Amino acid sequence: MAKITEKLLLEKCTPKNTNLEQVKALNLSKLGLKSSDLPVPLLSRLHCLEQLDLSGNKLQEMPSGLFLPSLRSLDLTNNEMEDVTTLDTLTTLEDLRMEDNLYITVNDNYKLMILLPKLRFYNGKDISTTANHIRHVNSEDLRKRHSSQEPVSLQPLHVLQCHSKQDSPDDFSTQLWACSFQPLQDYYGDVNGATRIVATCGGESVCLIDCETGLVMKKYKVPGEDFFSLAWSTVLMSRKGNVAMRPCSILAAGGKRGLVKLLHPRANMAYGEFRASRKALSILCFSPRQGNLLFTGSYDKKILMWDIGGVDSKYNFKVTQLLVLETTSTPLHFCLPPATPDTHLIAACEEGLHSYNIQHNKDPKKRSGSVVCLSLSVCAYHDYHTIDGLGFVTNDVVASKSHMQGSIYLWSWNDTRAQLPNNKKKKKKKEVCAVILAELQWSSTDIAYLSLNTCPSKGYVVCGDERGRLWTYHVTDLLKANFRSGKAIPATEVLISETTYYNYS
Numbered sequence: 001m002a003k004i005t006e007k008l009l010l011e012k013c014t015p016k017n018t019n020l021e022q023v024k025a026l027n028l029s030k031l032g033l034k035s036s037d038l039p040v041p042l043l044s045r046l047h048c049l050e051q052l053d054l055s056g057n058k059l060q061e062m063p064s065g066l067f068l069p070s071l072r073s074l075d076l077t078n079n080e081m082e083d084v085t086t087l088d089t090l091t092t093l094e095d096l097r098m099e100d101n102l103y104i105t106v107n108d109n110y111k112l113m114i115l116l117p118k119l120r121f122y123n124g125k126d127i128s129t130t131a132n133h134i135r136h137v138n139s140e141d142l143r144k145r146h147s148s149q150e151p152v153s154l155q156p157l158h159v160l161q162c163h164s165k166q167d168s169p170d171d172f173s174t175q176l177w178a179c180s181f182q183p184l185q186d187y188y189g190d191v192n193g194a195t196r197i198v199a200t201c202g203g204e205s206v207c208l209i210d211c212e213t214g215l216v217m218k219k220y221k222v223p224g225e226d227f228f229s230l231a232w233s234t235v236l237m238s239r240k241g242n243v244a245m246r247p248c249s250i251l252a253a254g255g256k257r258g259l260v261k262l263l264h265p266r267a268n269m270a271y272g273e274f275r276a277s278r279k280a281l282s283i284l285c286f287s288p289r290q291g292n293l294l295f296t297g298s299y300d301k302k303i304l305m306w307d308i309g310g311v312d313s314k315y316n317f318k319v320t321q322l323l324v325l326e327t328t329s330t331p332l333h334f335c336l337p338p339a340t341p342d343t344h345l346i347a348a349c350e351e352g353l354h355s356y357n358i359q360h361n362k363d364p365k366k367r368s369g370s371v372v373c374l375s376l377s378v379c380a381y382h383d384y385h386t387i388d389g390l391g392f393v394t395n396d397v398v399a400s401k402s403h404m405q406g407s408i409y410l411w412s413w414n415d416t417r418a419q420l421p422n423n424k425k426k427k428k429k430k431e432v433c434a435v436i437l438a439e440l441q442w443s444s445t446d447i448a449y450l451s452l453n454t455c456p457s458k459g460y461v462v463c464g465d466e467r468g469r470l471w472t473y474h475v476t477d478l479l480k481a482n483f484r485s486g487k488a489i490p491a492t493e494v495l496i497s498e499t500t501y502y503n504y505s
C-alpha cells in the first residue's frame with residue numbers, strides 16, 4: 001500500500017504538473033488503498049481535478065468531508081464499496097463507474113441518481129432519461145410528504161407471479177405466505193428513507209423485489225421446502241483485517257422443514273441455517289431493539305427465543321437458545337410492543353391471543369422460571385378463537401382479526417395489560433378481555449390467514465380479503481373521531497383490482 005503524499009499525487013497526475021491546485025487528471029488505481037488512506041486535507045487541494053481513477057483498491061466508502069469542486073469523472077471499479085451515500089459531496093460528477101463492487105445493489109444505483117444531480121453516465125451507459133425520471137418522482141414524493149398527512153390513495157404498480165413451481169404461469173396452487181419490507185438500517189431505502197425492497201416467501205423460494213421497477217432482483221430456492229415466514233434484521237459483521245464491526249442487513253426464512261435459513265442478500269449469500277423445531281415453523285420475528293434476538297413459532301405449539309449473534313468475515317456465527325415458551329395451539333403472528341419490546345411478547349394463535357413476559361434470566365438454569373404466560377382473549381370474537389392477524393398501530397393501539405367475523409378490532413394494549421396480575425411468580429394462567437376501542441368493517445370470509453398489516457407512521461391498517469381486495473383504514477382519522485362509537489366503521493378505501501376503487505368513507 002502506497003502512502004498518499006503530495007509527491008505521489010504529482011507523480012500520478014497527467015499531464016505532469018508541479019502544483020496540486022492545477023492538477024486535472026489523477027490515477028490512483030491498484031495501490032491497495034482503504035478509505036482511511038485517503039487524506040482529505042491533501043486531496044481537497046485538488047481544486048481543478050476533473051478526472052479521478054481509484055479503481056482496483058479496497059475502498060468501502062469515500063472519506064467524510066472530501067470536496068472536489070471540479071470533479072467530472074470518477075472510477076471506483078473493483079473496490080469494496082458499500083455506502084454510496086458518502087459520494088454525496090461530489091455533486092459535480094457526470095460520469096461514474098462502480099462495476100465489480102460486490103455490495104452495490106440496484107437500490108444503490110437509484111440512490112446515486114438522486115445524490116448526484118448532474119450524473120449522466122453510469123458504468124459506461126447513458127442514464128440521463130432514467131435519472132431525470134427518478135429525480136422527478138423523488139421531488140414529487142418529497143413535496144407530497146411534507147405538504148400533508150391526509151389519507152393516501154393506493155395504486156397498483158405491478159402484478160407479479162414469482163413463486164410458481166418451475167416459474168410456470170399456469171401454477172396457481174403455490175401459496176404466497178409472507179412479505180416484509182427491507183428495514184432502513186443498512187441503507188437499502190432511498191435517501192429520504194422510503195424503503196422499496198420487499199422480500200416474499202412461498203413454496204420453495206424467497207424473492208427480493210424492487211417495488212419501483214417490479215423486478216425480481218434475487219431469488220433463493222430450496223427444493224422440497226415450503227417457506228411460511230420471513231423476517232429482516234440488522235446484526236454486526238466483522239471485516240477481514242478490520243477490527244471495527246459494521247451493521248449487516250440479513251433475512252431469516254423458515255417453513256415446513258423446521259429450519260431457519262439465514263441470508264445476506266447484499267452479498268447474494270445464504271450463509272447458514274439452524275434447526276429451530278422438529279415441526280414446521282409458522283412464524284419468525286426479530287426484536288426491533290436487539291437485532292440478534294429471534295423468536296420462532298412452530299407447529300409443536302412452542303415459541304422459542306434465540307440469540308443468533310453476529311457474523312465474522314467468513315460468515316461464521318453462533319446460535320444460542322434463550323427461552324422456551326409453551327402455547328396451547330400453533331402461533332401465527334408475533335408482536336413486540338413498541339414501548340416494551342424487551343419485556344413483552346404478544347402471540348396470535350390458533351386458539352386466541354397470548355401475552356408473555358420475555359425477560360430472561362442470565363443464568364441458563366433459571367431461564368424457564370422467569371417466564372409468565374397469560375391467556376388473553378378478545379371477547380368480541382365470541383366462539384371464534386383463531387386470531388390470524390395482529391399488528392400495532394400506535395404504541396398502545398393494536399389491530400387484530402379473526403376470520404368469519406367480518407371485522408377487525410382495535411384494542412388498547414395498555415388498558416388490557418393493566419388487568420394482568422402483577423405477581424410474576426403466579427403460574428396460573430388468567431384470561432382477560434381485551435379493551436376494545438373500535439370495530440372496523442371487513443370481509444365476512446371463512447378463509448383463514450389473510451394478511452393484515454399496519455403502517456404506524458401513516459396511521460394505517462391494511463388487510464386483504466378472499467377476492468384479492470385491499471381494505472385500508474386511516475386510523476389517524478378514527479382517533480380524532482368518537483373511537484368508542486359502538487358501530488362498525490367502514491374502510492377508508494377498498495382497492496378492488498387493477499385500477500378500480502370503491503370508497504366507503
